[in-house]
Structures are given as C-alpha cells and as structure tokens.
Amino acid sequence: MAMRTGEEYLQSLRDGRKVYVGGELIEDLTTHPATRGYARAIADYYDLHLDPANRDVATFVDRYGDRQSMHWFLPRSKEDVARRRKYTDFLARHFKGGIFTRPPAGMNVVMFTQVDDPTPWYENSRFRNGHRDLSGNIERQWDEVTSKDLAISPMFLDVQYDRGRDDAMADTPMLKILEETDEGILVRGWKAIGTSVPFVNHLLIGNLWRPGQTPEQTIYALVPIATKGISVVARKSNAAPDADPYDRPLAVIGDELDAMVYFDDVLIPWSQVQHIGNPDHAKWYPQRQFDWVHLETQIRHCVHAELMVGLALLLTHSLGTSGNPMVQAQIAELIRFRETCRAFMIAAEETGFTTPGGLYKPNNIYVDFGRAHYLENQHRMVNLLIDFCGRGVVIQPTRAEMDDPYIGPKLADALRGAEISARDRIKIFRQISERFLTEWGSRHEMFEKFNGTPLYLINLLTMQRTEYQVDGPLTELAREVLGFGDTAELGRRAQEAEQASHYANVRYQPDYARGQDVQKGYMKGAAE
Secondary structure (H helix, E strand, O other): OOOOOHHHHHHHOOOOOOEEEOOEEEOOOOOOOOOHHHHHHHHHHHHHHHOHHHHHHHEEEOOOOOEEEHHHOOOOOHHHHHHHHHHHHHHHHHOOOOOOOOOHHHHHHHHHHHHHOOHHHHHOOOOOOOOOOOOOHHHHHHHHHHHHOOOEEEEOEOOOOOOOOHHHHHHOOEOEEEEEOOOEEEEEEEEEEEEOHHHOOEEEEOOOOOOOOOHHHOEEEEEEOOOOOEEEEEOOOOOOOOOOOOOOOOHHHOOOOEEEEEEEEEEEEHHHEEEEOOHHHHHHOHHHHHHHHHHHHHHHHHHHHHHHHHHHHHHHHHHOOOOOHHHHHHHHHHHHHHHHHHHHHHHHHHOOEEOOOOOEEOOHHHHHHHHHHHHHHHHHHHHHHHHHHHHHHOOOOOHHHHHOOOHHHHHHHHHOEOOEOHHHHHHHHHHHHHHHOOHHHHHHHHHHHHOOOOHHHHHHHHHHHOOOOOOOHHHHHHHHHHOOOOOHHHHHHHHHHHHOOOOOOHHHOOHHHHOOOOOOOHHHOOOO
C-alpha cells in the first residue's frame, strides 16, 4: 500500500475515459482549459498528504503498519472522530474556505457504512437468473480503492420523472439491468448527477429510493469510469483559467464539475456488484451512507461560517463602520451563526454511538439538524455580508486598472480604506463577490442546497429514522402532564396511518438499518 502522488493522480485521468464538458469531448482533462485547474487542484490535494509538515493531520498508520491518507481512516472512538474533524477542517481551509466540496475525502466516506456492515448488501440481494454469491465483494473493493488510493464518486440520484404517479419511475431511462449473465449484469441508462465525476477513478453506483422503483433499477456497484460504454456529460465549466488571480481569486483555480453518466450496454462483472434487485433494501439502508457525507459537510459549513465572520470584521473595519451599534449587532448574528454550527457539530460527536461493525458514528440527528440550520440561515448571513459592502461589491477595478499609470493612482486614492490600501480593500470585495454573486459562486451555493439531500428531505428522513412517534418517548412527558393513560389505541391509529404510506418508517425498519441510527434513549435528557 502506498499513498498516491499528485502526478500519479494526473496520469490516472489519462485512461481513455469519455467525458463531455459543455458539449465538447475532452481528450485530456489535465491540459484542457475547462478542466486542468481542478485536476491540478486535486493533484495538489494528494501531494498535501505526502508533505512531512502535514503528516500528523493528514495521514495515519493502518493495521498493516502502512501509512495512508486520512481519507481512508475509519473512526472507532470519539477521539478518532475528532481526529477526522481536524483533518476535514484542514482540507477546507486549504481549499480557500471549502470552495471545493467534493475532494476524495468527501466522497470516499460513502463506503463507510458498507464496509462497517457489508452483510445486508449481499444477503438482501434478489436475482432473476439464479443465486449469485456477492459476499466479500465490498471488502475486496475497499481493499482495492484503499491500496491504490483511488478517487471515487457516488452516483445515487436518478433522472427526474412524473412524481404524480408511482408507476412513472419504471418508465424513466434511469440505469437498469437488462440481463444477468454468468459474467455479470448488463446495464443501460442514466445516473442523473454526481459531483467532480470527470475527475475520479471509480463510480460508486447506487439508489436513493423513490416510490415505484423496480428491482431492475436497484443497482449498487463500484465501476471504473473508463469502462467501455460509459459516457460522462458534464455541465459547462465556470472556471476562468486565464484570469488574473487578483480579479478572479477562486474561479481561476478551477471548477468542480457536476455531471450525468450514461451506461450504454455496460457489463459490470459480479465482483464489482454490491447489491441488486431489492427496492426494500434501497428504501432503508443506503441513506445511512450519506450520514458520513453530511458529517464532512457539517465540518465544512463551520469553516464557511467562520470565513463569513472574518470577512465581515475585516470589511467593516476597512470601511470604518465597525463601531456602529447596528453593524455590531449584525456581526453578532454572524458570530452566533458560526457558533451554532459548531455547537451542532460538537453535540453530534458527544452523543455519538457505536455501529454494528464497531465504528463510532456521530449522532445522525445532530448532523442533519446542523446542516438544516446552516441551509435555513446561510442566505440571511450572506445578505448581511453584502449589505456591509454597499456599492463596493460591484465597483471593483481590475489589477490592470490599478496598475495603469494614469488612472491607477487616482483609483488608489478614491478607494483606500481606514488603515487599509485600496488594493487590499478591493481584495475583500472581490472575495465576497466571487463567492456569492458570480456564476461560479452560485453553482457552489446550489451544490450546498442539494448536497446529498435537500432541506425538506433532511427533515423528512429525521422523522422516518428516529423515535418521534405520537406514542413514543418524545411524548412521554406531555402524556404524563395531560394525564393520558393507556396509549395502545393512540399507537394503533398512528400505525395504521404509517402502514398506508409508501415511505420508510422507523417502526418497520430492519435491525441492520436501525443499527446505523442513534440509539433510543438519548432524547430523554442527560439523566440517561
């Protein structure tokens, strides 16, 4: 086992993969203007782990005595979770406050739940053409990606369809099994979206269950992206590779492309298959994979919030408005936002639990509610920041104008701030504008909104996965205060309504899924 170098990563992208970006078929992702920036940023990411200065935060020694990148580190204690948090925080700060949301560390974690408890994946598979033994596949796949230090990207979302009728999903051109052969499964169709897909080595194919999903559409597998028949269709790049970094401080670095993928009669060998054929399994288990993704997201959100506070303090100081009581009250809101994000993260760690496979998993409820808090309040925090800017957020001379011998000195005199030069004050404005007001920045905001699951689904899944029923532990105090006696009839009526629903409900989840959720009892207070 060896950690990958940046150059080895770049070489791995020259494998004959078929990638369209904005309508153009890209021959070499490492040199094309639309893709080279991000490819090099991830190469830099790999080299970060090899820098001796980063050894303690970015690497660990595995059970074989080999040093590996922390993105493969499986936490088995609260201390291990804190160690991963410091690592994720380190990466977010390296990428200018988390501008790249899906480096390998943010995607490899999708396999944690599978590695932790692989048995349900093969035991619950259903086959059309004789039983196939999928046991051991997930373990072997994990050994492959960790030993080769590969980059993977999850693709679980499917094409949009008529959600007004349950049988519409069967008609969509989403990925499905055409045939089961002795060699593997022959598949055709689309996976709807994945982030940084053009830049990974393997696709982790899966489903986020929807009503009407068929057995043929239920597929989980790890597939090399250069497999014959796979086409990646990425959106137009918002990168500005030839811009001056002073004028475009973030877009010049590159763009984390989102993409669809089409499988044109692709044969996936049985050794690469993790699970097939059981929509009921898809209803319960795979969402638990994204708990680990949302934990990484929560850490990145804390860094985002800290950056907003820092920009606000520097900006208002440069404008001479920092002593204004109204401004101070608004900055306090930004600080409270940052501290609340941190509080959810710490609470998740402190009330975590041990999974069936021995991982220490932060409390999924606090992870979800923390992410929901960020999404519900982030727009208001950004608007505060933009309000502090005033017209300065749109009046931003370029470096060429500042360097111009005639107009440059006049601009420098007009735009200087309180104890800050015009050039440095413009840097603050440009950073805010690039992050929140450009096409490049808008894509970043849109990603956060729909990352893994949108806000409404975060809330829905919380209700589906925890003991929040009307006759459950969260109503015990209210029932005691009200003097309610036997709750059997209350529970019976509630269960009738729940059984009539298509959607997953905590009452009926299998034990293997329940084992991946925070355990019963934590809601009743510190005494338990």
